[in-house]
Amino acid sequence: MEYRQPLTLAEALRLLRDAVAPVRLLAGGTDLIPLMREVSSRSATLIDLKSIAELSELSLHADGSAVIGAALPAIKVTGNQALQRLWPGVVESIAMMGSRQIQSRATLGGNICHGSPAADTVPALIAAGARCRICSIQGERMVPVNEVITSPGKTCLRQGEILVSVRLPPRPPRSADAYLRITPRQKMDVAVAGVAINLILADDSVVERCTVALGAVAPVAFAVPEVSEIMTGNVIDEAMVARLQRAIRQACRPIDDLRGTAEYRTHVAGVLAVRAFKQTLQRALERKP
Numbered sequence: 001m002e003y004r005q006p007l008t009l010a011e012a013l014r015l016l017r018d019a020v021a022p023v024r025l026l027a028g029g030t031d032l033i034p035l036m037r038e039v040s041s042r043s044a045t046l047i048d049l050k051s052i053a054e055l056s057e058l059s060l061h062a063d064g065s066a067v068i069g070a071a072l073p074a075i076k077v078t079g080n081q082a083l084q085r086l087w088p089g090v091v092e093s094i095a096m097m098g099s100r101q102i103q104s105r106a107t108l109g110g111n112i113c114h115g116s117p118a119a120d121t122v123p124a125l126i127a128a129g130a131r132c133r134i135c136s137i138q139g140e141r142m143v144p145v146n147e148v149i150t151s152p153g154k155t156c157l158r159q160g161e162i163l164v165s166v167r168l169p170p171r172p173p174r175s176a177d178a179y180l181r182i183t184p185r186q187k188m189d190v191a192v193a194g195v196a197i198n199l200i201l202a203d204d205s206v207v208e209r210c211t212v213a214l215g216a217v218a219p220v221a222f223a224v225p226e227v228s229e230i231m232t233g234n235v236i237d238e239a240m241v242a243r244l245q246r247a248i249r250q251a252c253r254p255i256d257d258l259r260g261t262a263e264y265r266t267h268v269a270g271v272l273a274v275r276a277f278k279q280t281l282q283r284a285l286e287r288k289p
Contacts, residue, residue, distance in 0.1 A: 001046055009135060012052060012162060016162065019045045023044060025162060026050070027049050027110040027113075028105040030098065031114045058077060058080060064170050065169055065171070066168040068165060068166045070108060071110075073103065074097050089124050089177030089198065090177065090179070109163045115220075117219055118190045118192075119149075123213040123214060123215040124196040126221055127197055127223065130166050130169070134162070137160060175284055179195070179196040182194075182272065193254075195273045196214075197276045199277070201285070202233075206234065207231045210227060212224045214248065217254040217269050219253075226251065230244060241277060241278075245273055254266060
């Protein structure tokens, strides 16, 4: 195995372009290193992205937008109190990436590019309307998070491309987000179902916009556009919440496995959606101007 540690993005892109052997990009390594125990992976060129400053930065802006470097350790994201206040749901999802020891290495970019249907951060980022900055030697492109993972373990990244950062949009005053999941164990387990909600209020009782995304109930995490149609421009009441729950359950396309049946996943996704909505609503009301 050849190990390379570029110090700049340009150098990393050149190494990626010129590599002869299969290339593995190392951000945190918490997913990659176990996979590379396979003999077929040991002849790869390993490009370590941890020393590239551009991939390890976190920047917040006055309008509530943020940029999170793809190789920034998760613990540095969850420890940022300003980001917690602006995007609590996104931070909650990142805080669920294993133990604190794992979070000292694990990264947002790695969690996305691993392509797991149950990745905790992906539904939260989809609900937030986040976009990924993807660069190659030819240039860069911005891709919505919901378009990055194309199937389990597969992404839209082309040969020679690197996920550099994730950008969160501006945060209006009457808005908030939340992420909830259920797992067999409290910590260090994979989601059986996950629900993320991003809510913007027109006033205390009227929804301006609501985006809901689901994880672990389909081959890839996805947004539920029917929820936006149900809620946008309408008054918040119990009937609306009941319609939200029905729409979530109708959107689920889960499988049976050792961690839960399809029936259970569908049911619990509806329960989580109601809880996440109420939590998000309370947070949005607390942030009103």
